[in-house]
Amino acid sequence: METTIVSSNQDFKTTGGFENESLGLMACDIEDIEIVKIQQYQGMPAYLDKTESLYPVVIKTPEGYFLVDGQELLEEAWDGGKDSLKCFVYSMDEHNDAEIALFILEIRTKPQGGSARYAEIIRNVRTCKNKLEQSSDNLIRHSQGGRRRGQAFNDADKSGNIKMILIASTGRGRSSVGDYLAYSDFIDDKTLTLLAEGNSEESPKGNGDVAVADRGAAKSFFKNIHTKKRAAVMMLQVEKVDDQAITTTISAKVLAAFKEDNTGKKVTAFDDLVGEKVEKPPKKVKETEATKKEVGEAAPAEAGGSLQTTAQGADGDKPEAAAVKDIEGSHDEIGKSTEIINAAPPQPVYIKQLEGQAYRLLEIAKSQHEPLQIAEYVESVIAALTEVLTEIRTIAEDSGFREAA
Amino acid sequence: MGVFANFISGAQPGSVPAGHVDHLLVSVPNAGHNDQAIRRTLKFFKSMGVGTVVAQDSGGFQLYQAEHGAEKKIIIYDPTKTINYNNCLNLTPRHIIETALALKPDIMISLDMPVPKELNKGRQNILFMKNNTFNVRCAREIAASRDKFCPEIRFFIPVQAYDLDQFDYFVRDIGNIRYDGLSLPNRLFTTEKIAFFLLKFYWMGVRQAHVLGTTRFDILATLAYFARNYFDFLSVDATSWMKFANVQVYLRPFSLLDLRLDDKAVIGNSDVNVCDCPWCRGKSFYDIKNMINADKTMFLRAHNVWVTEQAMREFYAHAETPASLKDFLMSKTNRIADINRIFKCLSTIHSVRNILSDAYLKVLYRQMCE
Numbered sequence: 218m219e220t221t222i223v224s225s226n227q228d229f230k231t232t233g234g235f236e237n238e239s240l241g242l243m244a245c246d247i248e249d250i251e252i253v254k255i256q257q258y259q260g261m262p263a264y265l266d267k268t269e270s271l272y273p274v275v276i277k278t279p280e281g282y283f284l285v286d287g288q289e290l291l292e293e294a295w296d297g298g299k300d301s302l303k304c305f306v307y308s309m310d311e312h313n314d315a316e317i318a319l320f321i322l323e324i325r326t327k328p329q330g331g332s333a334r335y336a337e338i339i340r341n342v343r344t345c346k347n348k349l350e351q352s353s354d355n356l357i358r359h360s361q362g363g364r365r366r367g368q369a370f371n372d373a374d375k376s377g378n379i380k381m382i383l384i385a386s387t388g389r390g391r392s393s394v395g396d397y398l399a400y401s402d403f404i405d406d407k408t409l410t411l412l413a414e415g416n417s418e419e420s421p422k423g424n425g426d427v428a429v430a431d432r433g434a435a436k437s438f439f440k441n442i443h444t445k446k447r448a449a450v451m452m453l454q455v456e457k458v459d460d461q462a463i464t465t466t467i468s469a470k471v472l473a474a475f476k477e478d479n480t481g482k483k484v485t486a487f488d489d490l491v492g493e494k495v496e497k498p499p500k501k502v503k504e505t506e507a508t509k510k511e512v513g514e515a516a517p518a519e520a521g522g523s524l525q526t527t528a529q530g531a532d533g534d535k536p537e538a539a540a541v542k543d544i545e546g547s548h549d550e551i552g553k554s555t556e557i558i559n560a561a562p563p564q565p566v567y568i569k570q571l572e573g574q575a576y577r578l579l580e581i582a583k584s585q586h587e588p589l590q591i592a593e594y595v596e597s598v599i600a601a602l603t604e605v606l607t608e609i610r611t612i613a614e615d616s617g618f619r620e621a622a
Numbered sequence: 623m624g625v626f627a628n629f630i631s632g633a634q635p636g637s638v639p640a641g642h643v644d645h646l647l648v649s650v651p652n653a654g655h656n657d658q659a660i661r662r663t664l665k666f667f668k669s670m671g672v673g674t675v676v677a678q679d680s681g682g683f684q685l686y687q688a689e690h691g692a693e694k695k696i697i698i699y700d701p702t703k704t705i706n707y708n709n710c711l712n713l714t715p716r717h718i719i720e721t722a723l724a725l726k727p728d729i730m731i732s733l734d735m736p737v738p739k740e741l742n743k744g745r746q747n748i749l750f751m752k753n754n755t756f757n758v759r760c761a762r763e764i765a766a767s768r769d770k771f772c773p774e775i776r777f778f779i780p781v782q783a784y785d786l787d788q789f790d791y792f793v794r795d796i797g798n799i800r801y802d803g804l805s806l807p808n809r810l811f812t813t814e815k816i817a818f819f820l821l822k823f824y825w826m827g828v829r830q831a832h833v834l835g836t837t838r839f840d841i842l843a844t845l846a847y848f849a850r851n852y853f854d855f856l857s858v859d860a861t862s863w864m865k866f867a868n869v870q871v872y873l874r875p876f877s878l879l880d881l882r883l884d885d886k887a888v889i890g891n892s893d894v895n896v897c898d899c900p901w902c903r904g905k906s907f908y909d910i911k912n913m914i915n916a917d918k919t920m921f922l923r924a925h926n927v928w929v930t931e932q933a934m935r936e937f938y939a940h941a942e943t944p945a946s947l948k949d950f951l952m953s954k955t956n957r958i959a960d961i962n963r964i965f966k967c968l969s970t971i972h973s974v975r976n977i978l979s980d981a982y983l984k985v986l987y988r989q990m991c992e
Binding site: 371372373374375376377380392395396398399443444447448451452454455457491579 | 636640641642673889891900901903906908909911912913914916917920921924
């Protein structure tokens with residue numbers, strides 16, 4: 218048995234002067250281990266890219282040997298008819314799920330086995346976070362990072378403590394770890410694995426032999442979609458959707474966004490949640506024919522009308538008609554937009570008033586704590602309107618307007 | 623029992639809390655200064671979806687900033703020129719009306735030249751007189767145009783007066799123009815003064831009002847009482863939801879006291895997040911503190927709006943009388959000094975509401991506010 222490599226945890230011990238109270242993951246031995254004795258660690262999927270490590274890396278705990286990195290080396294040996302294989306073996310005094318997960322994260326973020334893909338990193342950081350959250354351990358046992366940075370653990374700040382552990386384990390800064398957690402939030406493991414493979418479909422192709430340029434969804438992808446993703450999550454939270462359902466919805470949206478992004482299209486996957494999902498009633502966009510007419514007709518008749526007065530006040534000889542024309546569309550700035558609005562289909566003023574009254578009912582219902590009574594009123598109004606609608610349709614059919622419409 | 627509404631102001635596409643608000647306030651200089659801005663604003667309205675009530679502010683604040691703010695700007699008055707003409711600020715009734723015709727807001731606020739904060743009575747008189755000419759002319763012109771071109775838009779007139787006597791002058795000067803409501807600048811007034819102005823509006827028969835630029839605890843509590851007992855529609859607006867969030871400040875439910883949650887925040891062990899908002903679900907103050915900044919800002923914007931509106935809803939629900947409001951506020955917050963002050967003012971108003979006359983109102987105003 219050779220003892221050659223010092224683990225990164227021990228490295229903290231020597232450089233930071235911290236007495237490692239962690240799990241005794243001190244030194245690395247190289248041992249010949251029977252392949253059948255090496256178990257797959259179920260808490261995280263194996264990395265897609267091949268390890269750069271000379272031998273597979275395993276952790277030895279009282280419960281056995283657990284593979285950390287180098288799945289393909291193990292498979293090659295097995296296929297080549299070998300029963301045992303040299304492995305780097307780290308020892309752990311007691312079996313601890315969170316610590317194994319952290320170690321798997323660390324092995325590719327502080328490369329011994331090569332670097333992981335971005336989606337894998339954020340998936341694994343999130344997995345570690347979840348395991349640490351669920352762990353009943355005192356987090357200080359994983360705390361070398363916090364001490365190393367001169368920050369004491371705060372018992373009440375579990376999320377901050379976990380973040381410090383992740384900072385230490387990944388060797389990345391606070392903002393990077395914050396990004397990992399934020400970017401992976403509400404995306405399920407399966408989706409992150411697909412994104413690591415570069416797949417937007419649920420048919421994994423990953424075999425580890427992918428060119429560097431094709432290393433799945435890059436950081437920029439997660440960064441670009443993040444604001445919309447967060448907004449979508451918040452919208453779903455408003456609707457009291459549970460976290461599991463949010464994760465399912467968001468994961469599907471992220472895959473769709475990746476597909477769009479890959480094909481060079483504008484990412485619109487989230488738009489039905491945060492974008493222009495609901496059509497605004499025409500009240501905000503349409504200048505009605507009636508209003509237009511009113512503008513055109515009322516102004517000349519009202520010689521004392523304020524717009525003319527104003528125009529003349531500033532520009533003494535400006536005729537009334539010119540002032541009216543301004544309103545209709547010739548004004549430097551405003552006029553153009555009025556033209557755009559005028560181009561919209563006409564809608565009578567009473568529709569706007571009707572809509573206004575309807576939304577006023579909504580306001581009253583929201584603020585008056587008698588929504589049931591108001592709901593009853595609204596129902597009776599809807600019944601009356603439905604009747605009116607039927608009548609109007611009949612009239613339209615009779616006069617042949619329906620087809621024209 | 624009337625509507626008590628919170629208009630979100632300062633919102634841009636993408637910054638709207640949780641993607642939708644019920645009440646949105648936009649200003650002419652920002653939302654309607656050229657056709658591109660109008661197109662953008664219309665798209666913004668569309669993205670809000672159904673049911674958002676829109677108010678269009680005139681830009682009095684921008685006029686005030688141009689005259690008294692740190693970055694001064696020349697103000698001109700020329701209806702034939704654009705709003706940002708030659709780097710000058712040019713707001714006239716025509717700009718207000720034309721923007722309203724384009725944006726089709728539910729409420730339009732008249733153009734006003736705000737008076738600056740001033741304690742000296744003599745100075746207040748001269749400042750009022752200077753601005754009153756502009757404000758009266760704009761109110762009259764916009765009212766006439768509104769009647770002609772967009773009568774369906776509710777029209778509110780801002781009150782730029784330091785006291786009730788000046789307000790009487792203003793009302794006399796605007797004459798018999800048609801308007802739906804009045805709006806008050808919070809900047810000039812104590813909570814007591816706002817209460818007495820609202821009482822005066824009520825006495826005049828005005829049933830809709832807006833208080834500009836605040837969502838402060840004591841003002842919201844006071845307005846809740848008025849919305850519940852006197853008005854058909856009473857609203858506030860503020861940009862504080864965004865400004866607080868931008869500096870990572872969390873507003874506490876009901877008390878609306880601020881808690882800074884930046885990286886250096888020190889959170890007491892007994893300080894528990896009891897907020898019921900959809901985004902705080904299961905989050906401790908530390909969880910919020912440890913969010914990345916972009917997420918935290920987005921989160922705090924939504925949270926701050928939600929707790930403000932929750933406070934408004936609950937204050938309103940318990941504001942049947944000053945006593946019931948006081949009991950509720952005492953049970954939910956520890957702002958005892960503020961609550962006692964509000965109670966003193968509101969209980970005075972409540973006791974005289976059936977025997978109110980203009981003269982009596984002024985006597986009370988002088989006792990309570992001067």
